[in-house]
Amino acid sequence: MHAAERHQRILTRAREEGRVEVKDLASRLSVTPETIRRDLTSLDRRGLLHRLHGGAVPTGQLPANPGVGGREETRSAEKGRIARAALAQVPDNGTVILDSGTTTGRIADLLPADRELTVVTHSVPIAAKLARNPAITLHLLGGRVHGRTMAAVGPWAFGALDGLFVDTAFIGADAICATRGLSTAEADEAQIKRALITAARRTVLLADRTKFGRTESAYFSPIEDIDLVICDSGLDTGVAEEIEAAGPRIEFA
Incomplete structure (x- = not known):
């Protein structure tokens, strides 16, 4: 599977479920966790996802910084x-x-x-x-x-x-x-x-x-x-x- 297709699947799943996890994505897409981490970092840099510990959420779904x-x-x-x-x-x-x-x-x-x-x-x-x-x-x-x-x-x-x-x-x-x-x-x-x-x-x-x-x-x-x-x-x-x-x-x- 090419990176572009993998990225689209990650984005689709994140938007449907509100959050994606590295381990789950690696299993579903049959790649290593390191590959998924690189994918999430790339999507974060493009402003399409926000990286979090162990996964990511779609842009715009992070809570506001509390006091x-x-x-x-x-x-x-x-x-x-x-x-x-x-x-x-x-x-x-x-x-x-x-x-x-x-x-x-x-x-x-x-x-x-x-x-x-x-x-x-x-x-x-x-x-x-x-x-x-x-x-x-x-x-x-x-x-x-x-x-x-x-x-x-x-x-x-x-x-x-x-x-x-x-x-x-x-x-x-x-x-x-x-x-x-x-x-x-x-x-x-x-x-x-x-x-x-x-x-x-x-x-x-x-x-x-x-x-x-x-x-x-x-x-x-x-x-x-x-x-x-x-x-x-x-x-x-x-x-x-x-x-x-x-x-x-x-x-x-």
Whole structure:
């Protein structure tokens, strides 16, 4: 079967059922899962499908990005495990960046009150949590507060990072692709995330499996600029191998 015919069958099935899975398509079309992953990536790049963990959905069927409150309830157990695993990457008496997001917010909940640490963040909810921790020296970046993420963005926040250098940055992303890097749904969020990575000696990406194998509109970093990825154990093996081949080590929580 030629690729064009395979692509048409994949699109037809996705539109009929609302979602397609790599393993199911490989079985139905008598090809390898790797071939299907390449097909889905090609269709995603053409704007015909959106890649998701283990499969894809038709364009236009992805839910809108929820606000912080809604995202707190999504994949809560996985985010908790990822945050606990990330604690091992927090340096003793060092300086860290916590990006905005629900998983990085879990790290803020877990930081002990007897371990001195300097934390830089542009997230208002994270800053509110850390302000009550007596062991934390907190620096909140200013700027326009984004209504969905409750994080400071724009020139003020970006300018405050000029000349800053920290030990470790803990970063989130809306979408992660081995070939197309890290991306998010908002251009101003992408700008600040890029600056956070530049300010850190080492960058740790925190993401559950639903963020992998897809892209969003605002690119902010190649995958090779990430030192460590911490993800839940449900990540597709093929996707994990693609990420590690691009540079960072993956740790499963």
